[in-house]
Amino acid sequence: xxxxxxxxxxxxxxxxxxxxxxxxxxxxxxxxxxxxxxxxxxxxxxxxxxxxxxxxxxxxxxxxxxxxxxxxxxxxxxxxxxxxxxxxxxxxxxxxxxxxxxxxxxxxxxxxxxxxxxxxxxxxxxxxxxxxxxxxxxxxxxxxxxxxxxxxxxxxxxxxxxxxxxxxxxxxxxxxxxxxxxxxxxxxxxxx
Numbered sequence: 001x002x003x004x005x006x007x008x009x010x011x012x013x014x015x016x017x018x019x020x021x022x023x024x025x026x027x028x029x030x031x032x033x034x035x036x037x038x039x040x041x042x043x044x045x046x047x048x049x050x051x052x053x054x055x056x057x058x059x060x061x062x063x064x065x066x067x068x069x070x071x072x073x074x075x076x077x078x079x080x081x082x083x084x085x086x087x088x089x090x091x092x093x094x095x096x097x098x099x100x101x102x103x104x105x106x107x108x109x110x111x112x113x114x115x116x117x118x119x120x121x122x123x124x125x126x127x128x129x130x131x132x133x134x135x136x137x138x139x140x141x142x143x144x145x146x147x148x149x150x151x152x153x154x155x156x157x158x159x160x161x162x163x164x165x166x167x168x169x170x171x172x173x174x175x176x177x178x179x180x181x182x183x184x185x186x187x188x189x190x191x192x
Contacts, residue, residue, distance in 0.1 A: 079119075086132035086140065089123045092116040093144055100151060106170045110177055117181045120144055125188060141189055148182040 075095045082088045096112040103109065120141065127134040155175040162168050 079115075084128060084131040085119070085123045086128075086136060089116070089119040090140055092119045093140065093147070097147055100147070106174050110174055113174075113177055113181060116144070117184065121184065121188070125191070138189070141185060145182065145185045145189065148178055148185060151178045152182060 075091060078091050079088050082091060092112070092115050096109070096116045099105075099109050099112045123137055123140070125134065125137045125141065127137055152175065155171050155178060159168055159171045159175065162171065
């Protein structure tokens with residue numbers, strides 16, 4: 001193909017009004033044919049997606065995945081979207097109480113307890129103006145301390161009555177975590 005033929009073809013192309021995607025695709029193809037460049041993998045992928053009208057199904061699939069993630073971990077989302085430390089600690093404590101009451105999954109309970117303990121440690125017991133009061137914090141800490149005391153008694157009883165060594169080990173690990181959390185909570189309560 002000589003230069004005159006190339007110019008004629010380009011003039012014909014000027015009469016068209018291609019989209020930006022079409023222009024980019026055409027540029028990549030011309031550059032590859034002329035030998036000034038090669039078609040990148042991104043251009044090939046973009047062309048394939050354009051030909052399949054893949055964007056809408058892809059966006060729909062992404063939306064479904066996001067909804068599944070949010071629905072599977074609503075507590076984490078609530079904590080992330082909370083505006084202050086008191087709300088975060090309250091949500092985590094409520095989730096830990098619920099997990100303790102409904103489940104025998106010690107691993108999940110230990111994870112919830114760890115998160116709750118961290119959020120309770122981050123809580124300012126003097127309150128934050130316009131967000132939460134000192135009395136609300138102390139009340140939440142008392143609830144947390146009561147939960148830890150109840151869990152401690154329950155776990156000690158389970159350790160004493162269980163014959164399964166693996167279950168005993170899990171209960172003992174959880175009990176040690178409860179004892180550490182309880183000591184931290186009581187120390188913070190004594191400060192105020």
